[in-house]
Structures are given as C-alpha cells and as structure tokens.
Amino acid sequence: xxxxxxxxxxxxxxxxxxxxxxxxxxxxxxxxxxxxxxxxxxxxxxxxxxxxxxxxxxxxxxxxxxxxxxxxxxxxxxxxxxxxxxxxxxxxxxxxxxxxxxxxxxxxxxxxxxxxxxxxxxxxxxxxxxxxxxxxxxxxxxxxxxx
Amino acid sequence: xxxxxxxxxxxxxxxxxxxxxxxxxxxxxxxxxxxxxxxxxxxxxxxxxxxxxxxxxxxxxxxxxxxxxxxxxxxxxxxxxxxxxxxxxxxxxxxxxxxxxxxxxxxxxxxxxxxxxxxxxx
Amino acid sequence: xxxxxxxxxxxxxxxxxxxxxxxxxxxxxxxxxxxxxxxxxxxxxxxxxxxxxxxxxxxxxxxxxxxxxxxxxxxxxxxxxxxxxxxxxxxxxxxxxxxxxxxxxxxxxxxxxxxxxxxxxxxxxxxxxxxxxxxxxxxxxxxxxxxxxxxxxxxxxxxxxxxxxxxxxxxxxxxxxxxxxxxxxxxxxxxxxxxxxxxxxxxxxxxxxxxxxxxxxxxxxxxxxxxxxxxxxxxxxxxxxxxxxxxxxxxxxxxxxxxxxxxxxxxxxxxxxxxxxxxxxxxxxxxxxxxxxxxxxxxxxxxxxxxxxxxxxxxxxxxxxxxxxxxxxxxxxxxxxxxxxxxxx
Numbered sequence: 274x275x276x277x278x279x280x281x282x283x284x285x286x287x288x289x290x291x292x293x294x295x296x297x298x299x300x301x302x303x304x305x306x307x308x309x310x311x312x313x314x315x316x317x318x319x320x321x322x323x324x325x326x327x328x329x330x331x332x333x334x335x336x337x338x339x340x341x342x343x344x345x346x347x348x349x350x351x352x353x354x355x356x357x358x359x360x361x362x363x364x365x366x367x368x369x370x371x372x373x374x375x376x377x378x379x380x381x382x383x384x385x386x387x388x389x390x391x392x393x394x395x396x397x398x399x400x401x402x403x404x405x406x407x408x409x410x411x412x413x414x415x416x417x418x419x420x
Numbered sequence: 421x422x423x424x425x426x427x428x429x430x431x432x433x434x435x436x437x438x439x440x441x442x443x444x445x446x447x448x449x450x451x452x453x454x455x456x457x458x459x460x461x462x463x464x465x466x467x468x469x470x471x472x473x474x475x476x477x478x479x480x481x482x483x484x485x486x487x488x489x490x491x492x493x494x495x496x497x498x499x500x501x502x503x504x505x506x507x508x509x510x511x512x513x514x515x516x517x518x519x520x521x522x523x524x525x526x527x528x529x530x531x532x533x534x535x536x537x538x539x540x541x542x
Numbered sequence: 543x544x545x546x547x548x549x550x551x552x553x554x555x556x557x558x559x560x561x562x563x564x565x566x567x568x569x570x571x572x573x574x575x576x577x578x579x580x581x582x583x584x585x586x587x588x589x590x591x592x593x594x595x596x597x598x599x600x601x602x603x604x605x606x607x608x609x610x611x612x613x614x615x616x617x618x619x620x621x622x623x624x625x626x627x628x629x630x631x632x633x634x635x636x637x638x639x640x641x642x643x644x645x646x647x648x649x650x651x652x653x654x655x656x657x658x659x660x661x662x663x664x665x666x667x668x669x670x671x672x673x674x675x676x677x678x679x680x681x682x683x684x685x686x687x688x689x690x691x692x693x694x695x696x697x698x699x700x701x702x703x704x705x706x707x708x709x710x711x712x713x714x715x716x717x718x719x720x721x722x723x724x725x726x727x728x729x730x731x732x733x734x735x736x737x738x739x740x741x742x743x744x745x746x747x748x749x750x751x752x753x754x755x756x757x758x759x760x761x762x763x764x765x766x767x768x769x770x771x772x773x774x775x776x777x778x779x780x781x782x783x784x785x786x787x788x789x790x791x792x793x794x795x796x797x798x799x800x801x802x803x804x805x806x807x808x809x810x811x812x813x814x815x816x817x818x819x820x821x822x823x824x825x826x827x828x829x830x831x832x833x834x835x836x837x838x839x840x841x842x843x844x845x846x847x848x849x850x851x852x853x854x855x856x857x858x859x860x861x862x863x864x865x866x867x868x869x870x871x872x873x874x875x876x877x878x879x880x881x882x883x884x885x886x887x
Contacts, residue, residue, distance in 0.1 A: 274740065274756065274759060274760035274763055274764075274795075274799075276740070276742050276756050278741075278742055278743030279743070281742045281743060281744075281756065282742075282743050282744065284791075285742075285744060285749065285752035285787075285791065288787070288790070288791070289697075289698045289749055289752065289787060290697040290698055290786075290787070290824075291446070291697065292445075292446040292694075292696060292697055293697075294442070294443065294446040294447060297442050297445075297446055297694070298439045298442050298443060298446075301435070301438040301439050301441070301442035302435035302436070302438060302439045303435065304438070305434050305435045305437065305438025305439075305486075306430075306431035306432065306434050306435030306438070306482075307431070308434065308485060309430045309431060309433070309434025309435070309481045309482045309485045309486070310427050310430050310431045310434070310481070310482075312430070312434075312481035312484070312485045313426060313427055313430040313480050313481035313482070314427070315481075316480065316481055329484065329493075330520040330521075331520075332481070332484075332485075333520060333521045333524065334520055334521070334524040336485070337521060337524040337525050337528060338524065338528050341525070341528035341529055341531075341532050342528075342532065344532060344690045344692075345532035345533075345535060345536035345690075346536070347536075347538075347539045347690060349690060349692050350541070350689070350690050350691060350692045350693075351542060352692070353692025353693065353694070354692075354694060354695075356692075357438075357442050357445065357694045358438040358439070358441035358442035358445060358452075359435075359438045359442075360692050361438075361441065361452055361456070361692065361693075362437055362438045362441045362456070362459065362486045362487055363434065363438075363485045363486055363487070364485055364487070364489075364490065364521065366456065366487070366692065367456075367487065367490070367521070367525060368524075368525050368528070368529075369690070369691065369692045370691065371525040371526065371529040372525075372528065372529040372532050372533070372690070373538070373687070373688040373689070373690040373691040373692075374529070374688050374691075375529040375530060375532065375533035376532065376533050376536060376537070376538040376688065376689070376690050377538055377683060377688030377689060377690070378533075379533050379537070379538070380588070380589035380590075380591075383530075383533075387530065387533050391526065391529055391530075393688075394453070394687070394688070394691065395525070397453055397456070397457045398456055398457060398460050398487065398490075399518075399522065401457045401460060401461055402460040402461070402463075402464065402490060402491055402494050402514065402518070403494065403514045403515055403518075405460070405461045405464035405465070405491065405494070406464050406491075406494040406495060406497070406498045406510070406513065406514030407498070407510045407511055407514060408510075409464055409465070409467075409468040409495055409498055409499075409510075410498040410499075410501070410502050410507075410509055410510025410511070410513060410514070411507070411510050412468075413468065413498070413499055413502055413510075414502050414506065414507050414509075414510065417502070417503075445694070452693060538679075538688065538689040538690050539582060539689065539690075540563070540564070540582060540583040540584075540678060540679050540689070540704075541678060541679070541682065541689060
C-alpha cells in the first residue's frame with residue numbers, strides 16, 4: 274500500500290484527540306499558584322529567624338523535600354496528572370525529576386544505577402542554567418571593563 | 421489587606437507562569453523538558469538585565485518558585501561573584517547560588533531511593 | 543507467489559493461559575484471566591524486568607498444565623516481548639527444557655509467534671509454544687519516564703497492558719483428547735499472512751495507533767484482495783492494539799480502498815479496558831494486550847461456538863526511543879493469523 278506521508282501526518286494530526294487545554298490551564302493555575310503561595314508563607318516564617326538569602330534557600334530546600342517525599346510515597350505523580358505544569362514549573366518539578374530518576378534506577382544498584390542516572394531528566398535544566406549563567410557572567414565582566 | 425496582598429500576587433503570578441507552560445505543552449510540539457530549559461535560561465537573561473528583580477519584589481514567591489526564579493538566582497549569584505573575584509566568578513557564581521537546591525535535590529533523592537520503591541502506575 | 547500462506551495440515555491451539563495485572567483484572571475481561579498478580583503487580587519480584595520474566599514463566603507453565611504436556615514435549619518455544627534483548631522471554635523461559643527462539647515484533651509479537659508456530663507445526667515439528675508479554679512498569683521505564691515522574695499523558699497515548707499469554711500448538715490430533723481445551727470446538731490456524739513493515743512518517747510516540755494503522759490496512763487489503771473473501775465472511779477481525787485513534791484510522795484507510803471492515807472489526811486495546819470507567823486514554827497496548835485478549839475473549843468464544851471463523855491481526859510499532867530522539871519515525875507492522883474452529887474450511 275502506497276501512502277503519502279505528508280498527507281497522512283496532516284490527517285492523523287487533525288483527527289487526533291486534543292488535550293483539554295482550558296481545563297489543564299485552570300488546574301495548572303490553581304496548583305501552581307497554591308505551591309507558590311505556600312512558598313510565600315514559608316518565606317515569611319523563615320524570615321523571622323533567618324536573613325533574606327538563607328530564608329530563600331531554606332524555602333527551596335523545604336519544597337524540594339516535600340516533593341521528594343511525595344514522590345517516594347507515590348502520590349506526586351497522581352497530583353501531577355491533574356496539575357500538569359502546576360507541579361512541573363515550580364521547584365517541585367525539579368525535585369520530582371531527580372527523585373523519580375533515583376527511585377527508577379535503584380534496581381541497578383546505588384553506584385551504577387542511582388548514581389549514574391539520577392540526573393537523567395533534570396540534567397538539561399542544570400546544564401543550560403549554569404551555561405547561561407556563565408555566558409552572562411562573561412558578558413557582565415566585559416561590560417564592567419568597558420564602562 | 422496589606423498582609424494578604426503579597427499572597428494573592430504570589431498565587432496569581434506563580435499560577436500564570438504555570439499556565440504559560442501548560443499552553444506550550446498542550447498546543448505546541450515542545451516537550452516539557454525543552455520548556456523548562458527555556459524557563460531557566462529566560463530567568464538568567466531577565467535576571468541579568470535587571471527586569472526579573474522587579475517581578476520578585478512585586479510577586480515574591482510567585483516569581484522565585486517557578487524555574488525562572490532558579491535562573492534568576494543563578495544570574496544573581498554570577499553577578500555577585502564576578503564583582504567579587506572577576507571573570508572566574510562566571511563559573512563559580514551560578515552553581516554556588518544554586519547549591520542549596522541542587523544538593524538538597526540530590527541528597528533527598530538518594531534518601532528517598534534508600535527508603536522507598538517505585539510503584540506501578542495507578 | 544501470493545501473500546496468503548495456507549497451513550497445509552491442521553494446527554490446533556491445544557491450550558492457552560493468561561497472566562494479568564490489577565488494571566486488567568478490573569477491566570471487562572477480568573474474570574477470564576487465569577492468573578492475576580498481587581496488588582502491586584510485582585508478582586513477588588524485586589525488579590520490573592524480573593516480574594515480566596516471572597509472568598511469562600507462569601503463563602507457559604499454566605498452558606502446559608492445561609494441555610497435559612511437559613516442557614520436554616515441546617519441540618520449540620517461540621517468545622518475545624518489548625524489553626531490550628527480549629529480557630522478559632529470554633530470562634523468563636530459560637528454565638523450560640525445550641528449544642527456544644526469541645522474536646521481536648513489538649506489540650505484534652503474539653501474532654508473529656502464532657504465525658511462525660503454525661508454519662513450523664504444519665510441516666517440520668509437532669508441538670510448540672508461542673509466548674509473549676508486556677508489563678506497564680517495565681515498558682514505561684524503558685520507553686518513557688520513571689514511574690514516579692509527574693508528567694501528563696496525551697489523549698492519544700495508550701496504556702501498556704500488564705499481561706502475558708502462552709499458547710500451545712500441536713498438529714497431533716490425539717493431544718486434543720487429554721487437553722482441557724478439548725471440550726468444545728478446537729481453535730485451528732488455517733491461514734497466515736506475514737506483514738510488511740510500513741513507515742507512514744509518524745514521529746509522535748504518543749500516537750502509536752496512527753503509526754500502526756497503515757500497516758494493518760496494508761495487511762488486510764492484501765489478504766482480502768488475494769482471498770476473494772469479504773469481511774462479512776468472518777465473525778470477527780481482531781486487531782491487536784490499535785486503540786481508539788488507530789481503529790478509526792484503519793477503518794478510514796480500508797474504506798478509502800473499497801474495503802468496509804467496520805461491522806466485524808474489534809480491537810484488543812479497546813476490549814481490555816473499560817473506556818468509561820478506566821482512564822486509559824486511547825486504550826491498551828503492548829505484546830500482552832493482543833495475547834491476553836485473544837486467549838481470554840476470542841479463543842473462549844471459539845470453544846463455545848460463538849465464533850467459528852476470525853482474523854487475528856497483531857499490530858506493532860517498530861520504534862526505538864533513541865532513533866525517535868534523533869528525529870526518526872515509527873514504522874508499523876501487522877501480522878495476520880486466520881483462526882477457525884473447523885479445520886476443513
């Protein structure tokens with residue numbers, strides 16, 4: 274059977290059931306907003322006994338801990354199924370990516386499994402974040418020299 | 421009212437960052453991984469130009485919790501280190517600022533892997 | 543030389559056994575599976591790969607039991623699965639004392655195994671086993687994301703079935719007397735057609751149905767063109783796991799060439815789960831899907847006389863995740879096995 278690939282792809286794309294974008298956006302907004310609000314509350318709490326920078330860092334650590342724990346218990350993916358980008362975009366998404374990779378590779382041992390594969394999903398964020406930062410640093414340094 | 425307003429802005433701005441990503445996931449062929457990389461790099465760029473700081477001042481955790489905030493943190497760290505030690509700061513500043521988050525994710529990830537097992541999908 | 547291979551001497555499906563997981567137990571065929579796993583779908587193993595191997599071992603053991611045969615009575619075991627290097631089959635069936643042939647047909651492996659088994663048994667050997675399996679957890683790990691990763695699934699995505707099916711085939715009529723399947727009509731393989739792999743340019747691993755449908759259409763069109771039969775001559779045309787999207791596309795593609803299969807077409811991916819009650823998006827998939835649906839639904843219906851003549855078209859997506867990341871496409875394949883309950887038809 275001969276098939277016109279381009280025409281078939283267009284046909285398949287057109288008839289494929291689309292994600293319920295509106296519903297997903299509402300859920301993403303609510304869940305994401307809630308996580309950020311919790312973060313805001315934690316920040317205010319930590320500022321009562323820590324300085325600005327340390328309080329900010331501790332908020333991140335707290336959220337990372339909660340996301341890691343929920344991932345281990347097996348609840349995070351059930352929440353994320355509804356929340357979509359609402360759990361993916363905040364730092365909780367990063368934590369879940371690291372923890373789920375670690376759990377997944379456990380069967381292959383802690384050195385060659387967990388150790389080697391822990392950044393399988395979260396790797397790009399760190400690589401390109403640090404690289405972008407370094408490029409910015411060079412640009413900033415040059416600008417400071419010139420001015 | 422003054423007390424609640426920061427929370428409302430955190431909710432709205434944080435929610436909006438998530439909505440933009442959700443639209444990109446549902447409507448384009450971009451995978452979540454590519455969208456998150458874009459967010460981090462955007463955070464570095466906006467943090468570098470000084471724009472993101474205003475968003476942080478306005479929305480607090482609504483701007484610092486999303487991955488763009490992670491990028492901003494990296495940019496801030498790089499700037500401070502370059503001011504302190506010069507060009508080498510471009511390398512030390514980023515990871516230095518993100519250290520708490522990266523170390524926490526690694527260590528908690530390992531602890532969870534020690535204590536739990538992955539389960540079948542529901 | 544035609545595409546349809548007539549099986550010259552009757553090859554009987556002596557027995558079949560199915561092993562399934564929790565989601566499958568909760569689906570429409572739940573009560574018909576022979577062995578159901580524990581509530582975590584681990585079958586007592588500490589890794590998912592070992593679990594899938596154990597499922598294959600259990601399925602073949604049970605099928606041999608139903609056939610009143612021992613592993614040494616088999617002259618070949620043909621088996622395959624989705625895992626790298628067919629780990630489920632190679633490790634799961636190593637304890638059986640019988641010659642072994644590993645196969646890869648992605649989700650069409652059950653049909654491929656039955657097809658090759660029928661060819662072997664009709665001419666060269668007497669008895670063999672066809673086994674295939676899939677497990678949701680081991681497939682997710684290998685092809686997609688870690689199990690606990692918080693991602694959302696596309697509406698066109700299919701759910702890999704946790705299931706293993708083993709079939710014992712024989713050309714010795716006397717075997718039928720001892721087998722528990724000898725009560726009722728005996729399923730017999732009368733014709734087979736080997737599928738051609740077809741690349742329709744689909745790159746979206748979340749829409750396997752669209753990738754496989756053209757291959758299924760090609761197989762069915764070739765069959766009906768050559769056989770001069772009509773879809774209405776059959777009680778059922780069962781595709782393995784095209785799912786919701788793929789099934790509709792298949793009916794469109796065949797109708798465009800003048801072949802209307804809609805009145806007799808069913809799909810394993812749509813039968814195995816309850817579309818309204820179980821949130822499985824476009825339906826079930828995997829080697830285990832077609833295997834367990836064939837055994838638990840179709841062969842049962844043949845034995846009770848509800849079905850006397852059907853076409854089993856196992857569908858597969860011959861994809862490699864690395865090649866997909868490199869920008870490659872997903873070729874599809876579909877193998878056809880004609881199963882009847884009257885060996886003279």
